[in-house]
Structures are given as C-alpha cells and as structure tokens.
Amino acid sequence: GAFLFNVVPMFLLGAVIYAVYALIRRGRKMPLAYHIPRYVFLSYILSLVSLTIFWGGISFGNAYHMLNLHPFVWLSQTYDMGHHRICNIGMFIPFGLLCPVVFRRARVWWKTVLIAFGTSFLIEFIQYFIGRSCDIDDLIMNTLGACMGYAAFILCSKAISKKASPHKTGGEA
Numbered sequence: 001g002a003f004l005f006n007v008v009p010m011f012l013l014g015a016v017i018y019a020v021y022a023l024i025r026r027g028r029k030m031p032l033a034y035h036i037p038r039y040v041f042l043s044y045i046l047s048l049v050s051l052t053i054f055w056g057g058i059s060f061g062n063a064y065h066m067l068n069l070h071p072f073v074w075l076s077q078t079y080d081m082g083h084h085r086i087c088n089i090g091m092f093i094p095f096g097l098l099c100p101v102v103f104r105r106a107r108v109w110w111k112t113v114l115i116a117f118g119t120s121f122l123i124e125f126i127q128y129f130i131g132r133s134c135d136i137d138d139l140i141m142n143t144l145g146a147c148m149g150y151a152a153f154i155l156c157s158k159a160i161s162k163k164a165s166p167h168k169t170g171g172e173a
Contacts, residue, residue, distance in 0.1 A: 007047045014043030041098040048091065052123045053130065066133035071140060081147060088141035089148065092116055096149020097156075109150055116146030 018039040095116050102105040106115060121143035128134035 006050050010047040010050055011043040014039060014046050017046075018042055021023065037098060037101045041102045043096050044098060048095075048119075048123075051091070053126055065128050065131075066135075067128060068135040068137065071136050073137065085137060085141045088138050089145035092120065092142040092145030093149040093152070095119065096146035097152050098149070099146075100150065100153050109147075109154075111148045112153075113143060113147055117143045119144075 018035070022035065057144075099112045099115055103115075106112045112128055117139070120139050124134045124139055
C-alpha cells in the first residue's frame, strides 16, 4: 500500500518533468518508443529517491546512526530488517532493466552493475546522515536486483531481435 501511495505521485511528477523536457527539445522528433522508457526511468528514479531518502522523514539532528558493515549478518542474527532483503532486490530490478534501455553505453553488463552499485552506495551513504540505517546488505541486495534486471534486459533483447529478424526458409537460394 505504501509503495503505491509513493509511486503513483512520482509517476505523475515524472510525466510533468518529462513533458517539460520534451517541449524544450522539440527540435528532434523521436518515436514514442524512445520517450516511454526515458519517462518510466525518470519516474522510477523519482520513486526510488522518494522511498529511500524521503519516506519516513529526514532527521539531521539524530545522534544515533546505524551502520552495518558485516555482510549477510541478517542470516545469522535475528533483527527486524531481515525480511526486507527481497524488497531491496525487487526495488533495483527495474534499474537493471531500464538503465541499458535508456543509456546505450550501459548495455555492457558491468557498466549497468557499476552504475547500480554507485546509485545504491549513494543512497546508503545519504541514509546514514539523515537518521536512517546504512547497511552493506542493502547495497549487496540492490546490486543483485540490478543484475537480475540486466538479465531480463538481455532476455528481452534476444526475444525482440529474434522476432524482428525473419527466419530463413528452406526454399531460398
């Protein structure tokens, strides 16, 4: 419920921002297939920032900062955040899928993973200073989600390229 409560307004805000951008860059006519992934990626990034930075409030005066630098501690210790690891993976699958669609240079797997890792690191770094937790497991799970999204990108790309190229028939010489 909270996720949709956050995502819908961010997709509306993304529509407004992208519409302004498209009006400014009217000179070049681009097909709808060019604009849709860029709008979705922008809206996704707005949602990601809203959920990870602004959701739950920001507190710069908080004297307590939780920092976990022990990978996979949630597997051996019982603490409240263990069940959220699946959410971290799911939250970054769209990143890994959309990043190579929007940015041609990110079509090499390691570039997409590096961008996702950097984005996740930046989010965790900021969270530490705004009264939230900074957790190495979040960084690992977010990056894993981006890898899964990139794998989906590869599968979709192969399916689209097979559909676009006709199979040769036996009667051709």
